[in-house]
Amino acid sequence: MVLLTMMAVLTAAIVVQRNLFAVVVFASIYSFLMATVLVALDAVDVAMTEASVGAGMSTVLLLGALYLTRGDEVKPLRRPLVPLVVAIVIGAALVSGTLGLPAFSDPQAPIHIHVVPRYLAESLRETGVPNVVTSVLASYRGYDTLGETIVVFTAGAGVIALLRRRRREDPRR
């Protein structure tokens, strides 16, 4: 709960801060906090991924992009009121929606009684892999992961295509 509050405060800092370098550093701290929260929520695999990807890779990429674009200061806002009202209205609607959701850590919540008991009971016998996350990831939901891998591949191909070396003779100049 304390961690979640820290994350909320940090997000507010990201919103207010205008120096882009500081924003990137804040985003990195935010990722580490998120990883800690995930450990507290028992999601160790996800926390490991978030710590290496969110705090490591995306910070490096953001700094690289910042160097290339030479952006440092964001210009002040001109009409900050309309987005604020939109955000508050959407937030209020979502909060009123949560009132009907099951409380935190309710064992009778639908998420805990549908498919998952079968995974927990049978996956060790069927796959011989104690880590349920791995067996669900690679075996029960193999198609899903194949799709994700192809998405990563496609994104890589897209970046390669976008950031090709520019040809020396540019016809427009």
Place this chain on the structure above:
Amino acid sequence: MNVAGHYSYWVTIFLMVAGLYIVIARGNLVKKLIGLGIFQTSVYLLYIAPGKLIGGTAPVLADSFKIYSNPLPHVLILTAIVVGVATLALGLALVVRIREAYDSIEEDEILEKDRGEEDPR
């Protein structure tokens, strides 16, 4: 309904709305992408937090434990994080190209230049 039982939902919603606000209100493209990232991480929280059982442990099966937290959201979010960084890279690549073409990463300046090119005709 009690406050402690719904606190994680409310932080999730705050993060989501803050991300949305950055995307709508800020003109800087890099800042917009960071806002998208915050929006994305709020979705991770939305999935993972309901899966936690107090007194449960991480879903690595062993004889000494009986209660495990829910592994299914972990799988979904695990892949989503990696895909998220790949799409972030794609977005940043686009921003770099925009910067090279327009010499700016501020949304209004880019629109200004577009209009300036069209008007004389």
Place this chain on the structure above:
Amino acid sequence: MRRDLVLRILAKLLIPFVLVFALYVQFHGDFGPGGGFQAGVITAAAVIFYAIIFGLPAARRFAPDWIVESMVAAGVLVYGGVGMLGIVLGGNYLDYFVLAHDPVQGQHRGIFWVEVGVAITVSGVMLKIFYKFAGRRREADQP
């Protein structure tokens, strides 16, 4: 940066351990937290660390572009190949039970190769993206 003794020594000390840790995460992922996605990112992070300390050309000598580019495609091919192998051996696409005589053994083998494929693609893509961003000059600096 390139003359900083402390950083260079620390990097030389740490990078082998980071790579070994990536292998551990990869192959111990069945029994503890870990798996192909994490291992791929950690491997890429080790090479990126090397590139930051010793410069991009040194990293390009260590992991040349053509290897990284073929890794991007090879991982997806390994993953899809495991699926095709399931068909060839008489099962469905991505059916691991037919990969060995014992179904549990087959599952284990299938998961292992699929995770290898994921790790190869993820580390290849991450490294390639980093090379692309780091290798690009600012527009004003271009000749």
